[in-house]
Amino acid sequence: MTVSLPDGLVAVVKRDCPTCRLVAPVLADLRSRSLPLTIYSQDDPTFPDGLEPVDDTALDVSFALDVDTVPTLLRVEDGHETARLVGWSREQWAPFTGVAELGAGLPPHRPGCGSRTHDPDLAAARAAAADGARLASRRVELGPSEDDAEAMFERGWTDGLPVVPPTPERVARLLAGTTRDPDEIVAVVPPDLVPCTVEKVAVNAVMAGCRPDYLPVVLAAVEAACTDEFNIHGLLATTWFSGPLVIVNGPLARAIGMNDGINALGQGNRANATIGRALQLVVRNVGGGRPGGVDRATLGQPGKYTFCFAEREHDSPWEPLHVTRGLPASSSAVTLFAAEGPRGIIDQLSRDAESLANTFAACLRATTHPKLALAFDAVLVVSPEHGRVFREAGWSKAQLLEELDARLQLPGAELVRGAGGIAEGLPDAVQDLTLPKFRDGGLLIVHAGGGAGLFSAIIGGWASGAGGSAPVTKEIGS
């Protein structure tokens, strides 16, 4: 930025600086001699009192002049700086101004103070404003009588809870959380099939309440959700309960403070809450998917506001989910799952793995309906106290999956329509078959939760596999 400077003497001061206050009488003296003098004040537009300073609280002039110290005194000729002093020194100021007796009552010299341009918060804010000005999204000016939070509701941009207004500065600060270019396309977001930039994800992540270090997780979640395998379009449109669950694995989960312990699936952790919410806001705002529009859920479920947690890896009896799904343990990843709400499993008496597996199988069978098989995936969230039973028995995750599969081979005679006095069920053709409850790879196991409680959870899915949604794991980039 360039500024046009008036010829003569130019002083840059701030009231907060003792040296500036010390030289205020000197500036008054110069002014009284009718010397051409312009004073810019960095912090208080009335300082020095009575000398009609120019307001530079926005620091445009100070930045343009690269002011390092206040007071700074310049000589300007033909609009250009020709000489500069910093701090107070009678020995220097007297010849500079041509007033020999200048500051007669003052100490001979005093060092100045740091310019406000060095205030780190201010520098960051200015950088954010400059970055914000470069962003491509349409600017929406809020009316003078509008409340910011109400304005977000009125424009249809929220999920029903208040959002953080996405000012250009906030979005620019959030974008510092990724090395990716703001205009890079992350994914084509259904249902409107809109190419979504990193910037648009950041706008919605700001609204959700994200910190910059969450942004790479949100970006990975958006990418994973918008794959053909995950099928967020169908997931959105279905009358079923489900919405996208984000399970986060790897060192990044802890680095950004995610909760994998007490109340892992619940409220109270900013990263868990806002990452899941940001994904849903992207679908709503960028993709255009809204309840009553393309979202036709009969009942929905509260996890459609946000559903995101981390796996408790540090004391898990098993390898983490992203490793099971083929990524190295050192990587961080999101796994997207088309999730119903969680339902509890209670077993406070089983002390051996076989008994606890029997409990899990009995409860898993009821997922969606005890008489339906192969149609829905599920996530089994095993708590530490239940996990300990399998660790002590030496059961690997693969072994537990095998044991559950063995217990979930369902006789067709129990599944057909009418069996058990229940009309719901599978066609008669399966009468003599045995069907597994879950398709191969359709049951995921993760370890999470607080250290006390012999409870685990089942998170049911939606139409599974190629005909619906398959879980998608994606490594989190920078």
Place this chain on the structure above:
Amino acid sequence: MSDPRVVLDPTGERQAPVRERTPRPATLDGAAVGLLDITKARGDVFLDRLEEQLRDRGAKVLRFAKPTFTKVAPIDLRREIAEQCDVVIEALAD
């Protein structure tokens, strides 16, 4: 700093294109009517009955099905329907 009362549009910033509706046919006599089964359970029962009634009224009926109800119809299927049919009826019911 820019005006704090300015926010960035979080939407896709798209305007829905306005398309003219295809004129309604005055009669189904001799019209090619497409019946699209989205493969929801028992949608075929509904469409079978519709087919009977349409044939009775002199319509030519063509049957189509989506590979899965969970995903939008493939573009080739949509084109095929558009080329072969004067009208289309889609069965959404469970």
